[in-house]
Amino acid sequence: MEADHEGGATAERDDTEDEGTTADAAATPDAAASAGGSSAGSAASVGALDAAPSGATIAGVYSSGLCMQCGTCAALCNQGAITMRWDVREGLEPVVSPAACNECGTCLEVCPGPGLDFTDDAWWRERNEGAPSADFLGPWRRLAFGWAADADVRYQGASGGVATAIMQGALAAGRIDAALVCRMDPENALATEPVIARTAEEISACRGSKYNVAATNVLLRRVIEEPGRYALIGLPCHIQGLRLAQRHHPLLRKRIVLAIGLFCGWTGLPQLAAVAARRAGLSPRELASVSYRGPDWPGVMRLETHSGDSRVLPYPDYYDDLMFGYVPTRCRLCPDALADLADISVGDAWLDRFDGTPGVSDLIARTEAGVAMLEELSPDALVLEEARPGDMVASQKEAYVQKRLIYRGRRWLRQLAGRAVPQYPGVPGVVTTADRLHGARDLARQVFYKTIGDLRYP
Ligand SMILES: Cc1cc2nc3c(=O)[nH]c(=O)nc-3n(C[C@H](O)[C@H](O)[C@H](O)COP(=O)(O)OP(=O)(O)OC[C@H]3O[C@@H](n4cnc5c(N)ncnc54)[C@H](O)[C@@H]3O)c2cc1C
Ligand code: SF4
Ligand code: SF4
Numbered sequence: 001m002e003a004d005h006e007g008g009a010t011a012e013r014d015d016t017e018d019e020g021t022t023a024d025a026a027a028t029p030d031a032a033a034s035a036g037g038s039s040a041g042s043a044a045s046v047g048a049l050d051a052a053p054s055g056a057t058i059a060g061v062y063s064s065g066l067c068m069q070c071g072t073c074a075a076l077c078n079q080g081a082i083t084m085r086w087d088v089r090e091g092l093e094p095v096v097s098p099a100a101c102n103e104c105g106t107c108l109e110v111c112p113g114p115g116l117d118f119t120d121d122a123w124w125r126e127r128n129e130g131a132p133s134a135d136f137l138g139p140w141r142r143l144a145f146g147w148a149a150d151a152d153v154r155y156q157g158a159s160g161g162v163a164t165a166i167m168q169g170a171l172a173a174g175r176i177d178a179a180l181v182c183r184m185d186p187e188n189a190l191a192t193e194p195v196i197a198r199t200a201e202e203i204s205a206c207r208g209s210k211y212n213v214a215a216t217n218v219l220l221r222r223v224i225e226e227p228g229r230y231a232l233i234g235l236p237c238h239i240q241g242l243r244l245a246q247r248h249h250p251l252l253r254k255r256i257v258l259a260i261g262l263f264c265g266w267t268g269l270p271q272l273a274a275v276a277a278r279r280a281g282l283s284p285r286e287l288a289s290v291s292y293r294g295p296d297w298p299g300v301m302r303l304e305t306h307s308g309d310s311r312v313l314p315y316p317d318y319y320d321d322l323m324f325g326y327v328p329t330r331c332r333l334c335p336d337a338l339a340d341l342a343d344i345s346v347g348d349a350w351l352d353r354f355d356g357t358p359g360v361s362d363l364i365a366r367t368e369a370g371v372a373m374l375e376e377l378s379p380d381a382l383v384l385e386e387a388r389p390g391d392m393v394a395s396q397k398e399a400y401v402q403k404r405l406i407y408r409g410r411r412w413l414r415q416l417a418g419r420a421v422p423q424y425p426g427v428p429g430v431v432t433t434a435d436r437l438h439g440a441r442d443l444a445r446q447v448f449y450k451t452i453g454d455l456r457y458p
């Protein structure tokens with residue numbers, strides 16, 4: 001999948017330009033994070049939120065349930081002390097080797113797990129200076145509904161194929177040398193695999209939404225080591241990790257020139273596809289491939305075995321009850337629905353007027369880099385229709401319930417139980433009775449569907 005790449009002139013420029021130091025990226029102290037633990041990797045500050053209890057560790061972030069499985073810590077560890085361990089039930093766990101760790105604390109500085117500052121004064125908002133901003137929608141400079149101008153890219157994509165079209169367009173225009181994307185692992189149909197795509201064909205091979213955990217940010221290590229200009233596409237937690245990593249590492253600021261964020265209600269654990277397979281009468285061990293969505297819109301889930309047996313499950317029908325049972329609990333404590341820290345955020349335009357089309361995406365250009373990219377690619381690569389903030393929010397009713405009502409309700413329940421919760425200053429936190437009911441109903445659904453799923457489809 002990956003082509004050779006030497007970086008050339010870009011490499012020279014990258015490595016010599018002064019992008020500042022980690023010191024100039026001093027964090028805005030916000031609130032104490034609740035992660036603690038006792039293994040390697042101790043440091044006095046945690047991710048976006050300073051003043052964490054001393055002794056906080058990556059193992060503590062994970063064991064306290066705050067890890068978002070993004071892979072940033074593994075990439076930024078200079079000692080190569082962190083590996084992401086895969087498990088069908090738990091997803092991805094960052095594991096620190098005590099023998100290799102020198103306790104520098106970098107992994108914790110770049111970890112979005114304990115929370116992030118969402119106030120208007122947050123350090124990352126400098127990219128959005130002068131842009132309007134609203135709760136849930138985040139900061140924006142341009143709002144649009146759109147789709148890939150190429151009919152096949154549109155048809156094959158998760159919604160309007162805009163993510164693929166933007167990366168391919170940026171590559172063709174010479175704005176990037178490669179894109180950090182993710183595909184399903186050819187060796188393990190239940191796992192994702194982050195890859196660096198250097199051609200339009202390699203970008204196409206990764207299209208479609210994977211409702212599965214993905215440690216895309218482990219690729220940031222390759223970006224540090226291999227000069228060039230890159231785009232990164234990921235979920236909101238990946239973009240958070242990317243921005244923290246860029247704050248820490250000057251080369252990442254220079255080399256990642258475009259961050260495309262996917263809207264995200266929640267993602268799934270690998271077990272979701274295993275249970276879907278069993279429910280459809282297939283053995284997960286026999287699975288050769290899992291496609292969660294597409295082609296067409298909204299698309300279907302396709303499961304195929306090595307012996308050629310296949311099943312098709314309609315989306316979003318399969319998704320709803322499986323998702324309730326097999327979503328990481330951390331996703332239920334995550335308020336970033338629309339990838340506020342991205343240059344361009346993209347999602348499904350869930351509006352009645354787009355029913356029956358081959359797919360339409362929401363697009364939010366949040367930074368000048370994002371606006372410039374849309375202007376450069378439209379209309380040849382992207383067809384865009386201007387949108388209003390109200391329409392954009394209306395297209396995300398489900399995500400709003402998940403990322404505001406259920407988020408506040410689950411957070412409240414977790415605090416009642418004395419468990420660690422991530423800190424998100426700037427996200428409205430007043431808990432209403434409706435939030436509590438949403439939280440309780442979501443917890444009941446999670447337990448119910450997981451219990452049924454585990455019993456009937458072990
Ligand atoms: C877990 C998940 C939850 C989502 N939740 C919502 C939601 O609540 N509301 C909404 O409107 N949209 C949601 N989306 C986004 C939506 O499903 C589409 O991905 C988005 O509209 C882009 O469509 P496209 O046709 O432009 O993308 P495509 O052109 O098909 O490209 C998709 C790109 O996304 C990348 N990608 C796919 N899965 C992952 C992953 N798990 N982690 C990192 N990168 C990935 C691929 O590398 C690919 O390059 C979600 C996506 C995912 C993966
Ligand atoms: S060496 Fe530094 S970055 Fe790596 S695990 Fe240890 S504390 Fe974390
Ligand atoms: S950086 Fe990402 S993978 Fe590592 S501990 Fe933090 S949230 Fe988890």
Ligand code: SF4
Nearest residue numbers: 236237264267331334
């Ligand atoms: S809800 Fe989405 S953005 Fe939030 S932690 Fe889960 S996968 Fe990441």
